[in-house]
Structures are given as C-alpha cells and as structure tokens.
Amino acid sequence: MDNSIGNNLPRVKIQNQFSIKEMVYMFGPISRIEVAERLGLTLPTITTSVSSMIKKGLFKEVEQEYVTKSLGRRTMLVDINENYKKVMGVEIRGSVRYVVIVDFRGNVIASAKDETPFTEYKAAMESAASLSMSLLENSSMTWDDLCGVGLTVPGIIDKEEGKLVIHPGYKWKDKSIKDDFASITGYKGPISVENNTIARAFAYAMFEKQELGDSDSMAYMFIATGIGCPFLNTIRSHFGSVAGDGEAGHMIVEIDGEQCVCGNRGCLEAYSSERKLLEKAMEVMEASPYLSSIYKKKNTFDVTDLMDAAENGDQEIKKILVKATRYLGLAIANIENFVKPDSMVIEGKLFCKEEYRRILIEIVHKNVYRGTFQELKLLFKESQDLSGAIGASAIAIKSSLESFLD
Secondary structure, three states, X not given: OOHHHHHHHHHXXXXXXXXXXXXXXXXXXXXXXXXXXXXXXXXXXXXXXXHHHXXXXXXXXXXXXXXXXXXXXXXXXXXXXXXXXXXXXXXXOOOOEEEEEEOOOOOEEEEEEEOOOOOOHHHHHHHHHXXXXXXXXXXXOOHHHEEEXXXXXXXXXXXXXXXXXXEOOOOEEEEOHHHHHHXXXXXXXXXXXXXXXXXXXXXXXXXXXXXXXXXXXXXXXXXXXXXXXXXXXXXXXXXXEEEEXXXXXXXXXXXXXXXOOOOOEXXXXXXXXXXXXXXXXXXXXXXXXXXXXXXXXXXXXOHHHHHHHHHXXXXXXXXXXXXXXXXXXXXXXXXXXXXXOOEEEEEOHHHHOHHHHHHHHHHHHHHOOOOOHHHXXXXXXXXXXXXXXXXXXXXXXXXXXXXXXX
C-alpha cells in the first residue's frame, strides 16, 4: 500500500477547506452548487464543510429570491459572516502610525493615528503599540476580542520570522517587528507581518475586487515617502499570490542621476517620491509666496500643498510635480513592458488631480511596447490615511482564514 496517499489526505482536506473559505470570501453570497462547480469538488463535500463553518460562525446563510418561468422561488446562499471576529491592522512608518479595528469584511469599526515623526525604530514601535492599546481601551475591547493582528512597515520583510530585514529610508535593520509588538502590548494571539505596499495590494484584491473585473494579475504602485510596486498573480478567483516584492522605487530611470537614499543614483525615488518632492519644493520655497505662507502657518507642507501652489500659479512647483509624474509614467511603462500585469493600480496623493493622471497616462501610452497599452487597465486608488492599516488588517484576515480548521 502506498502510505503517501494516506499521508496526503489531511493536506488535501486542509487545502480544500481553504479553497472553500477563499471562494465564499471572494464571491459571496454564493450558492453551494456554484462553489462546488468552481472548485471541482462534490456537492456533499461542499455541503458538509459549509454546514460546519456556519455552526462555527465563520459563514452565514443569506436568503435570496429568484424568478423562474412560472413562479418566484427562494434559495439559501452562503456568505462570510462579517461579525465572526474582529482584527486589528497597524501601519508603522517613521512619519506616522495608523491603527484600525475592522470586521471580517474589512469595514473599519475604529481607528487612530499618531503623526509624531520619528527616525528611530524603537520610538516608532512604542508609538504603534501604545496607539493600539489605547484604541482597544477606547473601543471598550480587549485583546481577547481579536482573532489576529496585522503589522505593516515599509522595507524588506521576513514574513516567517516576523522581522524587518531593512528599511532603506530610515536605516532600520534586523528588527523583530512581531516580537517587539507582542512584548510591549502583551498580545498573545496571531500576528502577521508584511510589507506595507504588498498589504495594500492584498486589501485591494480582497476588498475592492469589483474594480479589477476579469484581471488575473495586478501591479500595485504606492507612492509615499518611498515607492513600492508589488505584483500579484491569480487574483481572479483567489486572494492572490506575490510574484514580486516590487521595490520599484529603486528602478534606475536616469543613468548617473540624482542620489537616492539607498546609495545608488538615478532611482525612481530620487525623482518621484514624496520625500524628494518636498525636498525640491523646500529648495525653491523662497520664490513661492503661496508655499512660503503655508510654511509660516504650519512650519511644514505636504504634497497637497504643493498641488495647491501649482494651481495658484507657482510654475517652479508645477515643473517639479510634472517631472515627477513623467518619471512615474516611464516606470509604469517599463513594468508593463516587462511583466505585463492585467491591471495597474496607482495610489498616491498626486493623482487625486485629473491633470497629473492625464500626464501619467500620456507618458505610459508613449513608452509601452506598441499595441499593448489597450490591454493594460490603469486604475487610480484614492490615497487615504488608513489604507496601510486596512492593508494590515487584510493580511490578518487572510492569515486567520488560512489557520481556521473545520
């Protein structure tokens, strides 16, 4: 007798269970028959597993009316129970920390932020942990009310160890994100750690799937202090899998160009990151009455202020923003030419303005390999403060579904 067959049965069952959960999460409300057909499993297998998950509260039944030729009928569909459990998502950046508590569908129940800038990892982590504990207390909740926590941070991540390998911008290196958060907060439940842009990509695939249509692959570019662009495969019928971490910010767009924080020259981040835009604006601020007035009031300014200055006639600021947009367009064209994602999602404050979207699209169109532009679906995601923390919560939900056993 081949014992390997018997040994593989539990693994097959676990994979089938996850596939069922994933299918219901992605396409619910959905009928048991459709789940069976999509997955190629028997209806009895689906019915048994679904019934168990309903009893445990993960799934819920939804009554739906449909019309036949002769009369109206009702059928019971199955969906994820959004009230099954709550999860927490935490985005840790030097410039800001965001925390959210969400239901199992990613709907935000409570949120908090700390915009105190820190360059030291310890201070940023202590801020994130303190903010998380305060949000729980203010929401009349305890750690026992959560089934998981997701943590995101820019940089290269070791997910298995829950560590930050390196954050080039702040020179954070070999930091035990997972253990440090657990140690400070006392939380003993599951903690998932992921790169902040990869987490955003998963959140988009899980929570905004309708925007992607029939796309089966997606690149997600996030422009902030740095620039990331991970690539997800198999998003049409699954949560997706990471095919590339996407440190697009360090794509060389200018030979022997400007110095980047990573030490190289000519990186995309050296021309188009928010950090670089603000540095360039500071250099010409004295010649900008509008920007100077903003700085006097707030002792700082952000990308939104730069766009306002450009709209108020500041041509130097306008040149900085247009140049940054053109380099981003070139980078996106290179990504399309090389990996050909079905969809490209772009999140950045600059692209809340139609003018910069138009410039970007023109540059992409001009530089993609002839005939492929029409195949690429360009989507603009509104840049919101909580996007990173919501991304962290998506990672926590995904991890919880993977570990949930029937």
